Amino acid sequence: MLKNLILCFTLLFLTFSAIAQVDKIKARQLAQDAVKIMDEGKIDEAIVMLKQAEQLDPTEYNYPYEIAYAYNAKKEYPKALEIMKKVVTYNNISDRCYQMLGNLYDMTGDSVNALKAYRDGLLKFPNSGRLYLEQGNVYFIKKQYLKALSYYEKGIDKDPMFPSNYYLATLLFMSSEEEVWGMMYGEIFMLLEAGSERTETVSKLLYDEYQDDIKWNNDTSFSISFTQEGNNITDKNMVNGKLRLNFSQFAYETTLATVAAPFRSLDYENICQMRSAFIDLYYKNKLDKDYPCVLFDYEMKMKKAGHLEAYNHWLMSRGNIEQFKIWVEKHDAEWKSFLEWFKNNRIKLDDNNKFTRERA
Numbered sequence: 620m621l622k623n624l625i626l627c628f629t630l631l632f633l634t635f636s637a638i639a640q641v642d643k644i645k646a647r648q649l650a651q652d653a654v655k656i657m658d659e660g661k662i663d664e665a666i667v668m669l670k671q672a673e674q675l676d677p678t679e680y681n682y683p684y685e686i687a688y689a690y691n692a693k694k695e696y697p698k699a700l701e702i703m704k705k706v707v708t709y710n711n712i713s714d715r716c717y718q719m720l721g722n723l724y725d726m727t728g729d730s731v732n733a734l735k736a737y738r739d740g741l742l743k744f745p746n747s748g749r750l751y752l753e754q755g756n757v758y759f760i761k762k763q764y765l766k767a768l769s770y771y772e773k774g775i776d777k778d779p780m781f782p783s784n785y786y787l788a789t790l791l792f793m794s795s796e797e798e799v800w801g802m803m804y805g806e807i808f809m810l811l812e813a814g815s816e817r818t819e820t821v822s823k824l825l826y827d828e829y830q831d832d833i834k835w836n837n838d839t840s841f842s843i844s845f846t847q848e849g850n851n852i853t854d855k856n857m858v859n860g861k862l863r864l865n866f867s868q869f870a871y872e873t874t875l876a877t878v879a880a881p882f883r884s885l886d887y888e889n890i891c892q893m894r895s896a897f898i899d900l901y902y903k904n905k906l907d908k909d910y911p912c913v914l915f916d917y918e919m920k921m922k923k924a925g926h927l928e929a930y931n932h933w934l935m936s937r938g939n940i941e942q943f944k945i946w947v948e949k950h951d952a953e954w955k956s957f958l959e960w961f962k963n964n965r966i967k968l969d970d971n972n973k974f975t976r977e978r979a
Contacts, residue, residue: 646675650682662689680709684716691719696726707739714740714747721753730757748778755787764791775804776975779968782811786821793824798832799845799867800976807914807974809934810966819937826938829890833879843876866979870910874900887939888946891931898922913974917966924964929957 653668666689673682683706690699700723707716717740724733734757740750751774759767768791774784785808792801805821812818828845835841846867878896882889898918901907907915921927929950936943947954968974 642675643679646672646679646682649675650685654685657685657689657692662693665689678709680706680712680716684719687719687723691723691726696723699723700727707736714744714750716740717744717747718749718753721750725757730761733757746777748774748781748784750774751777752781752783752787755784759787767791772976776973776977779970779973780811782808785811786817789821789824793828796847797845797867798828799848799871802828802845803871803914803974803979806934807966807968810914810917811968813961822934822937826887826890826935829893830885830938833875833885835883841880843872843879845872845875866910866912870901870906870912870979874904874906887935887942890935890938891928894931894934895922895927898927910979912979913966913968913972920964921960924960926957926960929953930961933957 649668649672653665653672656668657665666686669682669686669689673679673686676682683702687699687702687706690696690702700720703716703720703723706712707720709716717736721733721736721740724730724736734754737750737754737757741747744750751770755767755770755774757767758764758770768788771784771788771791774781775788778784785804789801789805789808792798792804795801802825805825809818809821809825832844833841834843846865848865848867875893875897878893878900879885882893885893898915899922901915902919918927918930921930932943932946
């Protein structure tokens with residue numbers, strides 16, 4: 620009798636498990652179809668399908684998340700917000716859930732709870748670049764730029780492969796007197812997010828900054844002004860009783876001044892050549908020993924592979940699109956070879972291999 624009962628319970632369990640598995644498969648298919656028609660603008664129909672998916676598999680957070688996303692797209696923020704408050708109580712959620720929760724609070728004018736949502740998210744996801752980004756954005760909108768920057772740079776430090784913090788930090792530094800950090804962060808951003816409209820924006824910013832900050836007064840003198848930091852020696856410059864000059868002034872600006880001097884003026888081609896000469900001199904002078912830099916290491920790797928010239932022309936491409944197109948036409952094989960190499964050799968950043976202003 621006991622054996623029969625055990626067998627019955629086992630068969631019943633297996634039956635329910637099979638039904639549950641079928642429901643999960645149906646739910647996933649419904650959700651995939653819903654997302655597809657949502658992209659076509661059929662938001663109300665998508666919501667109906669997503670609710671059906673949620674009924675079939677109430678343990679999966681992605682379905683209510685997508686429902687909230689749909690209401691957000693309809694600008695029904697309070698409705699989306701109530702759903703997201705429940706979503707963050709699910710197991711196995713991602714940092715995107717706290718991001719959307721905070722964004723929805725912000726959309727309803729509640730920046731206090733928006734910041735709380737991002738902070739709560741960081742308790743679960745302490746290395747989330749997107750949650751640091753959103754905190755920075757709250758202060759950016761309030762025009763508290765230094766505070767915003769502190770969050771963007773924290774995000775760069777904690778999540779070095781997440782590109783958006785580099786982008787916002789670049790914009791802020793390019794409007795300051797410390798453009799050097801915008802040059803560094805901007806180039807790393809382009810390596811992480813190649814091919815976007817934001818990449819084109821940063822390419823133009825980098826190009827313009829070279830032209831704005833390196834000026835020839837006459838045939839024998841010129842000025843360079845990527846940083847003011849190097850003019851201020853403080854206790855921070857003393858390491859083990861020895862003076863260590865700033866990366867920005869000594870390793871970056873002084874090296875750049877040395878290689879820029881012979882050009883007399885800067886156009887598209889000159890900037891590309893100057894950048895190549897910079898890397899050569901940086902390593903010739905062994906500056907990588909005192910000022911190790913993952914970006915410059917990557918450029919040297921590119922040089923050894925024979926692709927630095929093509930890379931520099933791509934990096935500066937939005938500064939002079941016509942000159943870039945002419946270069947590509949004349950160096951078709953070189954350009955295609957670079958693209959293939961770049962696709963298979965993207966920069967890799969992690970906690971031990973990254974660039975931040977504090978570490979420079």
